[in-house]
Amino acid sequence: MKFENVRWGIIGCGDVTEVKSGPAFQKSKNSELVAVMRRNGQLAREYAERHGVPKWYDDADALINDADVDAVYIATPPSSHKEYTIKVAKAGKPIYVEKPMALHTEECNEMIAASKEAGVPLYVAYYRRALPRFKKIKELLDNDAIGNVCFVSTTQYQKALENVKDSWRVQPEISGGGLFVDVGSHTLDILDFLLGPIKEVEGFTSNQAGNYQAEDIVTGAYLFESGIHGMGNWCFTAYDNVDRNEIIGSKGKITFSTFGNEPVVLTTMDGTNEFAFDMPKHVHQPLVETIVAELTGKSDECPSIGVSGGRTNLVMGQFLGDVVEE
Incomplete structure (x- = not known):
């Protein structure tokens, strides 16, 4: 076609x-x-x-x-x-x-x-997956900038949104879950792009604040097909906003945010390098x-x-306990 x-x-x-x-x-x-x-x-x-x-x-x-x-x-x-x-x-x-x-x-x-x-x-x-900042991270990983990747850590929390209970984004019958599905999907998908598919998940979900029906906090661990380990924390009722991912390897680490425009930071025994990118107007x-x-x-x-997008849905479903892989 x-x-x-x-x-x-x-x-x-x-x-x-x-x-x-x-x-x-x-x-x-x-x-x-x-x-x-x-x-x-x-x-x-x-x-x-x-x-x-x-x-x-x-x-x-x-x-x-x-x-x-x-x-x-x-x-x-x-x-x-x-x-x-x-x-x-x-x-x-x-x-x-x-x-x-x-x-x-x-x-x-x-x-x-x-x-x-x-x-x-x-x-x-x-x-x-097509933005220059994430393509740069992929390039660093492919070029062995941090050696063998051991694990990845994600910490994402944000203040509770006002008037969110009426939003379709926290109505599971419309969105598939809460803000974890809407927001966390981006991180899980970019990790799939950078490190390959996730094959196993162990997680916990709760509704701590009771502001709406869906979960407002998700934590867990996951194992990539490559053997890399991962840990993630997503909370949507915290006192502040934090968005941080770290990929740790045998020779260094890469630190970056999913949603912010801060530089990508490469840290090794030789020091620190930062890579800055402008966000496109039409992302x-x-x-x-x-x-x-x-x-x-x-x-x-x-x-x-579709195949990669489906993998992200599968991982989210495993976190939320509503999908059993056949």
């Missing part, structure tokens, strides 16, 4: 598409955004006018079956990812779906199977560019696909 120019449609043109993702489809080479859909037709029309998009819909099926739409970006909450992915696959069009990929790993598997059966690619919006754009390059036959390198 090759295109000369990829014409995109978006299902669910909400806040995430305003700056982070939507403009990326217009600014990437050989790519254009030709249609958007939102159930509220007036909001869809306003979005289209605001961003210079020629078509808008209030019906997803109409967008999916529009002959002028080559590929579809699904930017709705996770509860509808499977439904829309299967519809787009049956229409024979490539799919780019928001993260987390679905409510749970069984849905991910159905989505992967549908795309495979239809012969269309399935990409997942874990855009950090999805580097990943979208890899997708477009693949769809136009310029390269075959998109690093975030």
Whole structure:
């Protein structure tokens, strides 16, 4: 499946598409955004006018079956990812779906199977895999900058968000869990990118503050297929905000944040080196560019696909105790 120019449609043109993702489809080479859909037709029309998009819909099926739409970006909450992915696959069009990929790993598997059966690619919006800062970390690891990797440690905690109980992000039937699923998925996915798949998890979850139904703290240990050990702590009711990952090796360590823009720090016996990067204005754009390059036959390198996205869902499910690997 090759295109000369990829014409995109978006299902669910909400806040995430305003700056982070939507403009990326217009600014990437050989790519254009030709249609958007939102159930509220007036909001869809306003979005289209605001961003210079020629078509808008209030019906997803109409967008999916529009002959002028080559590929579809699904930017709705996770509860509808499977439904829309299967519809787009049956229409024979490539799919780019928001993260987390679905409510749970069984849905991910159905989505992967549908795309495979239809012969269309399935990409997942874990855009950090294409950002320069994380590619640099991967390069350091591949070049043996810290020797043999022994373990990785993640500490992420933040202040309790106000008025969050009404957000879909903490309603498991819509999001798949709490803020751990929304926020922690990014870290677990980037660790998969950097260190390979996680094969075993032992974790604990609690709702300590009682601000909403879902878990608000998750802690645990995990084992990578490579034998690397990992430990993680995610708390969403703490006194402060901290975002720190450390990859420890036999010759040094790499320290970095998942969400911040602080320099990546390499520490060895020879001293400390810092690598600073500017965050792209449209953070999805580097990943979208890899997708477009693949769809136009310029390269075959998109690093975030259905199989890798499904692995992150599986690991989160193992933490939360709602998935049993067969």
